[in-house]
Amino acid sequence: MNKEELKLNKYEKLGLKIGLEIHQQLDSSKLFCECPSKLVDEYDYEIVRGLRPTQSELGDVDRAAVEEAQKKLRFKYQVTENNCLVETDEEPPHEPNKNAVNAVLMFSKMVNAKIVDEIYFMRKIVIDGSNTSGFQRTALIAVDGKIDDVKIQTVCLEEDAARKISEENGFVVYRLDRLGIPLIEIATAPDIKTPEQAKEVAEKIGTMLRATKKVKRGIGTIRQDLNVSIKDGARVEIKGVQDLKSIPDVVEKEISRQLRLIEIKNKLNERKAKISHEIFDITMIFEKTECKIIKTMLEKNGKVLGIKLNGLSGLLGDGENRFGKELAGRVKAAGLKGLFHSDELPNFPASKTHKSMQLVNWEVCPNYGITENEVEEIRKNMKLDVNDAFVIVVEKDNIARNGLNIILSRAEECIKGVPEEVRRALPDNTTEYMRPMPGAARMYPETDIPPVRVKKEEIDKIKLPELFDEKIKRFVEAYKISFESAKQLVAQGYDEMFEGFVKKYEPKIVSRVFLNIIPEIEKEEKDVSRIDEKMLDEVFNALKNGRFAKEGLTAVLCSMLTSNIGVEEAIKNTGLGGLSEKEVESVIEKILEEKKEFVKEKGKNAFAPLMGLVMKKLRGKADGKIISSILKRKIKEMVSE
Amino acid sequence: MRAEVLIKKFKAEYGDEIELLTEKNYTKLSNIEFQHKISTEKLSVAEFTGVLMPSHNDIITLKLKNGYNIGVKIDEKTKIVVVKKKEKKIGMLRNIKHLKGKPVISLISTGGTIASYVDYRTGAVHPALTAEELAFSVPELTEKYNVKAKVLFSILSEDMKSEYWRKLAKETASELNSGADAIIIPHGTDTMGYTSAALSFMLKNLTGPVILVGSQRSSDRPSSDASMNLLSAASLSESDIGEVVAVMHGETSDTYSLIHRGTRVRKMHSSRRDAFKSINEKPIGKIDENITFFQDYRKRNKGKTEVNDKIEEKVALIYFYPGLTPEFFDYAVKNNKGLVIAGTGLGHVSSDLIEIIRNAKIPIVMSSQCLNGRVNMNVYSTGRDLLNAGAIPGEDMLPETAFVKLMYVLGQTKKMEEIRKMMTENMVGEISSRTAID
Structure with a gap:
């Protein structure tokens, strides 16, 4: 077996299954109103709203919705110039944007998916506040597509959520500029078998999307979510993986997290652990505490409440995938600032990490100073056995109880193994808990939007875009540029401008401007975003008409940018005004005259050293080819004199 | 196929x-x-x-x-x-206990998007038919109050008719007289102002508040304004107010609700939460964690609530526009027993119509399309001509309120002089003789 096969074998044994969910912003105005799909730095005013979970007739509330409601958060929405009544949930949605619908139809056709005959927008309940309405509007447009041997389960069109700005005093603050931007959502089946393959498929989907030319470019316009599961583990959705390169690492880290949870489960089963639901009020233990965190909270009428986690001692705090971190993630989601647990407090029998003396979570506070005595008191109060762990939180009574109940239910889950949940990818490629996996009850029809009929003729009319591989091949053949140049032009999105220019100008020069000259200018920290098609056309035209030589391209463009002037003025300013052949001849003649002896001595071989000398004087003022041919001729003439 | x-x-x-x-x-x-x-x-x-x-x-x-x-x-x-095959629906079961010492609220449902819930299987929105179902969509309601609920009718706001107003008035009085501390009427928002005006005229000596409440976002949505409006309305059961009012969002934020007088309230936006405004007077008050009153209001009456539901249904409300033909206008006059005109500005219509008004045997009341402000028909000659022709100035009444009032007044008397007197005098807060500057 070679290395690749060995690897494959390893993941096969783990029962690794990966599915991808790609969200890409489409290049149109918003999906259900005519607001521009642009993010802005400022907002005009704020509005305050609350959301409530809705209940189905069967009495089952969506579990994700309930959990959000437990947080009892209210939301502040920053309304920007790119918002209207639709995003503030004060006006019904308008009809879906046609360009956005067409983009999704095109992609669906590209992956050979079955397109539905009538599109229904649905309301997907999301009450974390990211949608002012409490739901996200989403429509399934196609199913059962394929990319290589990975099945594309669904292709959807949906609206982007509001941007989370901050959390403050029980409010979550969102900005509404992003809300309503159309997104294509592509979900693959869990057909992906290795972390590396996940990256490759994501890359491929990315290139195909860009090939449609109907998607937004740039940071934040594409988001990747992963679904990862292993044998005996569970399906975990990881949201917001930053870039393609980190996909394999995120998967690897999720595998180890799940393996660790399985290990904890096995240990707990050995210990026959059970979770009791009693909450202990142990405020009196801390009446004279030196712990700053607790002291401050007690002054604000907070309480110290604790729970007993039977059999969990030693399992909360060691190893990279500490279970304490799992718990902390849950309470953070519930609006609690932090927790203390026994594995990280001093002198508890099973404690191994007390030296580190750290809070287990995001808030590092090295001097929290809970004493041995206090720990001992807690143990007595809760009647802890040697295998038992405890968690304490200090907060206002109701918040603390809410948090501890959440920890208890998480602890209960750990006896069963890995819980299905939604997690958020962090910059170090680990993940943190976001919310439980949404149930199926969270969608119902958006009655404000009439169904959209998709006619077969319309689908037939959609012309499929040229895929990047094909385009690269064609560029190499048609324009005689290198494979690498062609690839770069396509990858960097210059392909359309390139094809426009090569109708009139030399392909090699056009390609060089895009791939070398512009990056060179950018390196000098000039604002190359101001270089547009019109500006380049002026430059290419002047070059073609011999107004300056191609060696002067960088200088001319630079001058145009810095002084904000036209090409003629730039040529003048740089002193690169092209010389006529006669002028070139006279410059060369002058140099040859000076080096007459040298030429006579070396003959033809004088060319190379002299060319350097000539170019020093003439660079950018005349075409190199012309210079060299004149120089050759003149040397020949001189030698034969 | x-x-x-x-x-x-x-x-x-x-x-x-x-x-x-x-x-x-x-x-x-x-x-x-x-x-x-x-x-x-x-x-x-x-x-x-x-x-x-x-x-x-x-x-x-x-x-x-x-x-x-x-x-x-x-x-x-x-x-x-x-x-x-589809599964049979399982009914919702929830025990609602009687809460000692808490107000009794009678909820009389008329339909509309408020107090409804969604069937997630089909997406259909059903009205909450019982207190249990309502408790399900706004649980706080039954935690704080003793709620009795009934569905009187289930219609869309725009299908409201005067016969429904009468039924509603009778039902309201009967509920108040059998011990309710407050009546909440979930109502579609489109014609809520008409119903609130009608109830204002028909109900006398109210022993508790009659609160119309609606929602601009249907209650199946997490962002619905229904629950806040309902809870605000319910909180009025603990106050001493005894008027017909509408309680709706005060601003686009979910921060406070406003209490509007039933004869002054008007829907002023087609979709916003804060669509409802008091016109020509300040709202009666504001509800957030507390109730703050901005002006005087009638207190609960001791004794019994009475109903006077005699009304004349053949009354029309006509919106004047440039070019309104005498023929069209004449038809309206001949086929009704009373007419309210939403005239221009201070209360005008084209002089082409003045002769028809002069010859009309029915009361014709003038109100203003401006909504804000009072009609004054002494300023321009057209106004004076209209007055001479017998038009009754509707003071600072909303056109819709004037329309409902005329129906009520015609139910009480047929004598033109009495009608004129009743229409120009304040009855239940629909007219004020002075308007303060905001």
Whole structure:
């Protein structure tokens, strides 16, 4: 077996299954109103709203919705110039944007998916506040597509959520500029078998999307979510993986997290652990505490409440995938600032990490100073056995109880193994808990939007875009540029401008401007975003008409940018005004005259050293080819004199 | 092939889980070679499994397992296989205890989007029919108050008629007289102002507040304004107010509700939460954690609430516009027993209509399209001519309130002089003799 096969074998044994969910912003105005799909730095005013979970007739509330409601958060929405009544949930949605619908139809056709005959927008309940309405509007447009041997389960069109700005005093603050931007959502089946393959498929989907030319470019316009599961583990959705390169690492880290949870489960089963639901009020233990965190909270009428986690001692705090971190993630989601647990407090029998003396979570506070005595008191109060762990939180009574109940239910889950949940990818490629996996009850029809009929003729009319591989091949053949140049032009999105220019100008020069000259200018920290098609056309035209030589391209463009002037003025300013052949001849003649002896001595071989000398004087003022041919001729003439 | 025919043919019903088989020409690809392409032309059988939803034309609507609805075109070859018959609905059970010492609220539902809940299987929105169901959508209501609920009718706001007002008035009085501390009337927002005006005139000596409440976002949405409006309305049961009022959002934020007098309230926006405004007077008060009153209001009466539901239904409300023809106007005059005109500015109509008004045997009341402000027909000659012709100035009444009041007044008397007097004098807060500057 070679290395690749060995690897494959390893993941096969783990029962690794990966599915991808790609969200890409489409290049149109918003999906259900005519607001521009642009993010802005400022907002005009704020509005305050609350959301409530809705209940189905069967009495089952969506579990994700309930959990959000437990947080009892209210939301502040920053309304920007790119918002209207639709995003503030004060006006019904308008009809879906046609360009956005067409983009999704095109992609669906590209992956050979079955397109539905009538599109229904649905309301997907999301009450974390990211949608002012409490739901996200989403429509399934196609199913059962394929990319290589990975099945594309669904292709959807949906609206982007509001941007989370901050959390403050029980409010979550969102900005509404992003809300309503159309997104294509592509979900693959869990057909992906290795972390590396996940990256490759994501890359491929990315290139195909860009090939449609109907998607937004740039940071934040594409988001990747992963679904990862292993044998005996569970399906975990990881949201917001930053870039393609980190996909394999995120998967690897999720595998180890799940393996660790399985290990904890096995240990707990050995210990026959059970979770009791009693909450202990142990405020009196801390009446004279030196712990700053607790002291401050007690002054604000907070309480110290604790729970007993039977059999969990030693399992909360060691190893990279500490279970304490799992718990902390849950309470953070519930609006609690932090927790203390026994594995990280001093002198508890099973404690191994007390030296580190750290809070287990995001808030590092090295001097929290809970004493041995206090720990001992807690143990007595809760009647802890040697295998038992405890968690304490200090907060206002109701918040603390809410948090501890959440920890208890998480602890209960750990006896069963890995819980299905939604997690958020962090910059170090680990993940943190976001919310439980949404149930199926969270969608119902958006009655404000009439169904959209998709006619077969319309689908037939959609012309499929040229895929990047094909385009690269064609560029190499048609324009005689290198494979690498062609690839770069396509990858960097210059392909359309390139094809426009090569109708009139030399392909090699056009390609060089895009791939070398512009990056060179950018390196000098000039604002190359101001270089547009019109500006380049002026430059290419002047070059073609011999107004300056191609060696002067960088200088001319630079001058145009810095002084904000036209090409003629730039040529003048740089002193690169092209010389006529006669002028070139006279410059060369002058140099040859000076080096007459040298030429006579070396003959033809004088060319190379002299060319350097000539170019020093003439660079950018005349075409190199012309210079060299004149120089050759003149040397020949001189030698034969 | 029509959807209902096919559904019948295969003995399927909405709500059944079905498999839908259609032959389809799916893959007609262009000549560009896709790497992942399967074939250039292929006839495949599309199979979809899902719950059969109400369908129309030649489209079958399916709810897929993933929650999405999709529409699939059908033809003669389409087949339906019923996989699982729909399950019977399980009723909601929730015990509601009587809370000692807490106010009794009678909830009389008329329909509208408030107090409804959604069937997530079909997406249909149903009105909450019982207190139990209502408790389900706004649990706090039954935690703080003793709520009795009944559905008097279930109609859309725009289908409201004067006979419903009478029924509602009687029911309201009867509930108050049998011990309710407050009446909450969930109502569609479009005609809520008409109903609140009608109840204001018909109900006398109120022993508690009669609160109309609506929602601008249906209550199946997490962002609905229904629950806040309902809870604000319910809090009035603990106050001493005894008037017909409407309680709705005060601003676009979910921060406070406003109490509007029933004869002064008007829907001023087609979709915003804070669409309801008091016109020509300040709102009675504001409700957030507390109730703050901005002006005087009538207190609860001791004794019994009375109803006077005699009204004349043949009254019309006409919106004047440039070019309104005398023929059209004359028809309205001849076919009604009273007329309210929403005139221009201070209370004008084209001079072409003045002769018709002079000859009319019915009361014609003038109000203003400006809504804000009072009619004054002494300023311009047209106004003076209208007054001479017998038009009754409607003071600072809203056109809709003037319309409802005229119906009520005509139910009380047919004598023109009495009608004129009643229409120009304040009865239940619909007219004020002075308007303060805001």
